[in-house]
Amino acid sequence: NAGVMQNPRHLVRRRGQEARLRCSPMKGHSHVYWYRQLPEEGLKFMVYLQKENIIDESGMPKERFSAEFPKEGPSILRIQQVVRGDSAAYFCASSRMPWTGGDEKLFFGSGTQLSVL
Amino acid sequence: AQSVTQLDSHVSVSEGTPVLLRCNYSSSYSPSLFWYVQHPNKGLQLLLKYTSAATLVKGINGFEAEFKKSETSFHLTKPSAHMSDAAEYFCVVSDQESGGGNKLTFGTGTQLKVEL
Numbered sequence: 001n002a003g004v005m006q007n008p009r010h011l012v013r014r015r016g017q018e019a020r021l022r023c024s025p026m027k028g029h030s031h032v033y034w035y036r037q038l039p040e041e042g043l044k045f046m047v048y049l050q051k052e053n054i055i056d057e058s059g060m061p062k063e064r065f066s067a068e069f070p071k072e073g074p075s076i077l078r079i080q081q082v083v084r085g086d087s088a089a090y091f092c093a094s095s096r097m098p099w100t101g102g103d104e105k106l107f108f109g110s111g112t113q114l115s116v117l
Numbered sequence: 118a119q120s121v122t123q124l125d126s127h128v129s130v131s132e133g134t135p136v137l138l139r140c141n142y143s144s145s146y147s148p149s150l151f152w153y154v155q156h157p158n159k160g161l162q163l164l165l166k167y168t169s170a171a172t173l174v175k176g177i178n179g180f181e182a183e184f185k186k187s188e189t190s191f192h193l194t195k196p197s198a199h200m201s202d203a204a205e206y207f208c209v210v211s212d213q214e215s216g217g218g219n220k221l222t223f224g225t226g227t228q229l230k231v232e233l
Contacts, residue, residue, distance in 0.1 A: 035223075043207070043223035091161065108153075108161035 004029075004094050005074075006109035013082050014117050021077040021112045025094030032075040033106070034067060037089040046090075049075060050098075079114075087116045119144045121210045123224035131232050136180075136195040138227045140208030143189065150191045151209040152182055155226075161207065167191065178202070203231045 005024040013019050025032050030051045035043040048056040049069035060067065064082075069075040079086055092109045124139040142148060152164040165176025172184040182193045191208060208224040 037223075041225055093161075105163070 004092055004107050004109035006090075006092050006112050008112060009110065010113045010115070012115045012117065015083055016081050019079040019082050019086070019114055019116075021079075021090050021092075021114070022074040023077070023092030023094075023109060024074040025092075026096075026107055029094035029096050029107075031095045031098055032069050033093040033095075034075070034077050035091040035093065037091065037111070039088070043091060046077070082114075082116045084116045087114055089113050119148065119210050119222050121208050121222055121224040123206075123208050123227050125227050126225065127228045127230065129230040129232060130198045132200055133197050136193070136198045136202065136229065138193040138206050138208075138229065140182075140191045140193065140224060141189050142191060142208070142210045144210055149211040150182075150184060151211070152176065152180070152191075152193050153207040153209060153223075155205045155207065157204075164193070164206075198229075198231045200231050200233075203229055205229075 004026055007022050011019055011021065023032060032049045034046040036046055037043045045059040047054060047060050047067045049067060051069055052071050054067065057067070064080045066078045067075065075092065077090060089111045091111045093106050095106050120143045122141045124141065128138060130136055142150060147169055150167040153161045154164050155161050164180050165174045165182055167174045167182065167184045173181060174184070175181045180193055180195045182191050184191050193206060195202065205226045205228050207226050210222050
């Protein structure tokens with residue numbers, strides 16, 4: 001089991017370009033969570049998805065950001081028209097069942113570092 | 118609303134000496150508390166968690182943490198540091214009222230440095 005895979009590890013974009021971040025959850029996991037870590041800050045929740053459904057997007061910026069988790073393939077976090085303030089580390093986590101802090105384990109990927117020039 | 122404060126952004130210890138990483142939390146309800154570790158170029162790994170059972174929680178690699186409600190603290194300790202413990206440590210709170218991994222609140226992290 002390869003664990004939660006995120007790619008690319010590093011992504012450089014110029015202002016106004018689009019950024020696509022991919023997250024392949026662990027085998028058998030159908031719940032995916034995206035977090036963002038801004039410089040000097042802790043991880044902050046962005047969105048929670050289950051296969052083909054967005055369950056909770058309360059942490060997503062209202063504009064330019066979108067996420068999907070299709071039936072086949074990885075979860076994608078998409079940022080349109082990136083700005084310098086989008087520069088951050090983006091982490092993905094997955095779980096087999098909805099994670100509620102009990103016995104269910106939540107596994108994190110290594111993150112994608114987005115740099116906007 | 119919940120929040121977590123890690124009081125030290127950097128901690129430096131000598132190998133073989135005790136480790137103390139401090140964490141204070143704020144939560145409206147009975148919280149679940151966690152410590153995660155992040156090694157360079159690796160994903161976050163769960164060290165230990167408190168979910169309203171025993172207040173002294175033992176985790177992996179010799180780490181433990183004590184939940185002190187009166188002090189709203191959940192400090193992470195280890196009796197003897199090892200070079201491999203050098204990493205970033207995150208204290209995390211999950212409010213039971215909101216529930217779910219989608220409502221985790223992370224501290225800003227403490228960078229632990231272990232010197233010979």
